[in-house]
Amino acid sequence: MIQLTIAMLLSGTIGYFVVESGQTPINVVLARCVIGSVFLIIYCLYAKLFSKSYLTSKNIGLLIIVGLSIVLNWIALFSSYKYASIGVATTIYHVAPFIVFFGGAFLFKEGFSKSRLIWLFTAFAGVILIGDPENQKISVEKSYILGCGLALIAATLYAMATLASKFIKNVPPHVTALSQMLIGVMVLSPFAQFSLYSGTVWQWNCLLILGVVHSAFMYILIYASYKKLQTATIAILSYIYPVVAVIVDYVAFDHVFSALQIAGGVMILTAGLCGTLNLNPFMLKKH
Numbered sequence: 001m002i003q004l005t006i007a008m009l010l011s012g013t014i015g016y017f018v019v020e021s022g023q024t025p026i027n028v029v030l031a032r033c034v035i036g037s038v039f040l041i042i043y044c045l046y047a048k049l050f051s052k053s054y055l056t057s058k059n060i061g062l063l064i065i066v067g068l069s070i071v072l073n074w075i076a077l078f079s080s081y082k083y084a085s086i087g088v089a090t091t092i093y094h095v096a097p098f099i100v101f102f103g104g105a106f107l108f109k110e111g112f113s114k115s116r117l118i119w120l121f122t123a124f125a126g127v128i129l130i131g132d133p134e135n136q137k138i139s140v141e142k143s144y145i146l147g148c149g150l151a152l153i154a155a156t157l158y159a160m161a162t163l164a165s166k167f168i169k170n171v172p173p174h175v176t177a178l179s180q181m182l183i184g185v186m187v188l189s190p191f192a193q194f195s196l197y198s199g200t201v202w203q204w205n206c207l208l209i210l211g212v213v214h215s216a217f218m219y220i221l222i223y224a225s226y227k228k229l230q231t232a233t234i235a236i237l238s239y240i241y242p243v244v245a246v247i248v249d250y251v252a253f254d255h256v257f258s259a260l261q262i263a264g265g266v267m268i269l270t271a272g273l274c275g276t277l278n279l280n281p282f283m284l285k286k287h
Contacts, residue, residue, distance in 0.1 A: 004225035004237045010218045012244020015086055016252050017214070018078055021206040022199055025078035028210065029071060030192045033184030035211020036219075040178040043216075047174070054170040062168045063176060067183035069161035070219075075188075076154035084147025086249065090242050092151035094127045097235035099159035104231025107163060116232050119275030122267055123239040129264030130242050162234065165226050173223035181215060236275040239268040 018028055044050055080089040101120060168176060226234060243265045249255045274281065 003221045007218050007221040008240035009244050011241045013248050014214050016248050017206040017210050022203050025075050026191050029074045030188040031207040032210045032215040033181040036215030037181035039216045044174050049172045062164050063179040065164045066161045067180035069157045070180045071184040073154045073157035076150045080147045080150035083143045089151040091127050092148055093155045096155035096158045097238045100162045100231050101235040103163050115280050116275050118281045119271040123271035126264040126267030127242050129260045130246050173220050176223045177219035236272050239272055243268050
């Protein structure tokens with residue numbers, strides 16, 4: 001739980017560095033993959049994590065599915081910011097925990113209590129309030145609908161990666177994260193606009209942070225936690241991400257909280273804690 005909480009806190013800061021990098025979505029993702037893979041290769045060699053024992057045909061197939069899903073998820077989400085506001089895109093993107101939650105119940109027969117289901121819906125309602133569509137003042141145009149669609153595609157791809165990763169056996173999380181970085185490099189290199197990389201020192205620092213912190217370190221934490229947690233807990237803790245994103249938005253870009261956004265943040269944090277502890281929302285006791 002601590003590992004995934006840290007990962008979600010880091011996730012909330014990604015949007016800031018993506019915007020500050022001044023790059024196209026494909027360029028940002030490619031830079032993340034190149035920088036992240038270099039650091040992960042060094043670490044895996046140092047820790048002697050490479051082994052033929054886990055390179056089964058099943059694991060390789062799953063690693064490819066997870067890698068492609070995550071890379072395409074990044075591109076879709078970063079692209080959605082261009083057409084819809086970050087608040088609206090983030091709100092739609094957080095249907096992913098719903099897909100993870102119900103997909104896990106179906107695939108792994110984990111089941112779910114009525115209490116957890118209530119807390120999950122409470123958390124999602126909080127995400128909607130954080131998005132605060134009325135405060136965005138966005139007219140519904142074709143480009144806006146495209147942005148919403150891209151965010152929904154990103155959510156579906158992220159959920160696919162989450163569920164597929166739980167089938168991977170005996171592969172260290174560092175190697176799982178490295179595989180998706182290498183897949184990203186191979187798939188995106190032909191489509192990158194390399195001339196745009198001639199940016200300022202700060203823009204390069206943003207790309208470096210995205211590669212080392214938000215790719216290598218963060219995804220090690222994510223995959224390590226996925227193997228130890230039920231999908232219900234994963235789904236609930238994922239709602240930390242939008243809370244942090246709104247805080248970063250306020251601190252970095254002076255986007256002021258509305259009363260609805262504050263209420264939404266409280267709902268998410270409360271639902272995350274109570275849902276993880278499986279507290280009865282009516283009796284407020286464990287069952």
